[in-house]
Amino acid sequence: MEEQALKFMKAALKEAQKAAAMDEVPVGAVAVKDGKIIARAHNLKEKKSSATRHAEIELIEKASAKTGNWWLENVDIYVTLEPCAMCTGAMINARIRSLYYGAREPKTGCCGSLYDLPSDGRFNHVFPVYGKIMEKECADLISEYFKKKRAEKKERS
Amino acid sequence: MEEQALKFMKAALKEAQKAAAMDEVPVGAVAVKDGKIIARAHNLKEKKSSATRHAEIELIEKASAKTGNWWLENVDIYVTLEPCAMCTGAMINARIRSLYYGAREPKTGCCGSLYDLPSDGRFNHVFPVYGKIMEKECADLISEYFKKKRAEKKERS
Numbered sequence: 071m072e073e074q075a076l077k078f079m080k081a082a083l084k085e086a087q088k089a090a091a092m093d094e095v096p097v098g099a100v101a102v103k104d105g106k107i108i109a110r111a112h113n114l115k116e117k118k119s120s121a122t123r124h125a126e127i128e129l130i131e132k133a134s135a136k137t138g139n140w141w142l143e144n145v146d147i148y149v150t151l152e153p154c155a156m157c158t159g160a161m162i163n164a165r166i167r168s169l170y171y172g173a174r175e176p177k178t179g180c181c182g183s184l185y186d187l188p189s190d191g192r193f194n195h196v197f198p199v200y201g202k203i204m205e206k207e208c209a210d211l212i213s214e215y216f217k218k219k220r221a222e223k224k225e226r227s
Numbered sequence: 228m229e230e231q232a233l234k235f236m237k238a239a240l241k242e243a244q245k246a247a248a249m250d251e252v253p254v255g256a257v258a259v260k261d262g263k264i265i266a267r268a269h270n271l272k273e274k275k276s277s278a279t280r281h282a283e284i285e286l287i288e289k290a291s292a293k294t295g296n297w298w299l300e301n302v303d304i305y306v307t308l309e310p311c312a313m314c315t316g317a318m319i320n321a322r323i324r325s326l327y328y329g330a331r332e333p334k335t336g337c338c339g340s341l342y343d344l345p346s347d348g349r350f351n352h353v354f355p356v357y358g359k360i361m362e363k364e365c366a367d368l369i370s371e372y373f374k375k376k377r378a379e380k381k382e383r384s
Contacts, residue, residue: 187312
C-alpha cells in the first residue's frame with residue numbers, strides 16, 4: 071500500500087504543478103480504481119472564475135464521466151491538500167472508497183483539521199482518510215506559490 | 228424583506244418543479260443581486276451523472292459566469308432545501324452575502340441541522356442563514372417525489 075500511495079500522490083503532485091504553471095493555487099488530484107488512475111485534475115478556480123472549481127470537484131466530475139456513474143464505488147482519491155468542506159462533502163455525496171491527502175490545511179481542512187466530516191456516521195456515507203502522504207513536497211509547492219505571489223505584489227506596489 | 232423572500236423562494240420552487248419533471252430530486256435555487264434574479268438552477272445529478280451537480284453548485288457556477296467573478300459579493304441565494312456539506316462549503320468559498328432556504332434537511336443539512344458551517348468564524352467567510360421559508364411547499368414537493376418513486380418501485384417488483 072505504502073508504495074502505491076507514493077506513486078499516486080506523485081501523480082497528484084504533477085497535476086498540482088500544472089496548476090502552479092497556470093498561476094492557480096497548486097492543488098492536484100487523481101482518482102484510482104482497480105489500481106489504475108481513471109482521472110487526473112487540478113485547481114482551475116481562477117481560469118474558470120468559479121469558487122467551485124477546486125481540483126477535487128474537477129476530479130469527481132471527470133471520474134463520473136469516465137465510469138458513467140455518480141456513485142464512485144471502489145474509487146480512491148489522492149489529493150495534495152486536505153480537502154475543504156465543499157470537496158469533502160462532494161466525496162461523501164459521491165461515496166468514494168477512501169481518501170489520501172498530502173499537506174494538512176489547518177485553516178479550511180474538513181478531513182481532520184477543522185472538522186472530520188468523513189468519519190461522521192450521521193451522513194449516508196463514511197470513508198477512511200490517510201493524511202500527510204508526501205506532506206513536505208505538497209506543502210512546499212503551495213508555500214512557494216504564495217511566496218512568489220507576495221513578491222510580485224511587492225514589486226507592483 | 229418578508230415579501231421579497233417569498234417572491235424569490237417561489238422562483239426557486241419553480242426551478243425545483245423543473246427538476247421533478249426530469250425525475251431528479253426536486254431542489255431548485257435562484258441567485259439574487261441588487262434585488263434581481265441573476266441565475267436560476269435545479270438539481271441535475273442524474274442527468275449529468277455526477278454527485279456534484281446539486282442545484283446550488285449549478286447556481287453558483289451560473290452566477291459566477293454572469294458576474295465574471297468567483298467572488299459572489301452581495302449575492303443572496305434562495306434554495307428550496309437546506310444545503311448539504313458540499314453546497315454549504317461552496318457558498319463559503321464563493322463568499323455569498325446570505326442564504327435563504329425552504330425545507331429543513333435533518334439527514335444531511337449543514338446550515339443548522341447536522342452542522343452550522345455558515346456561522347463558523349474559523350472559515351474565511353461567515354454568512355447569515357434564514358430558514359423555513361415556504362417550508363411546507365418545499366418539503367411537500369420532495370415528499371411527493373419520493374412517494375411517487377416508491378410507488379414506481381413497488382409496481383416494478
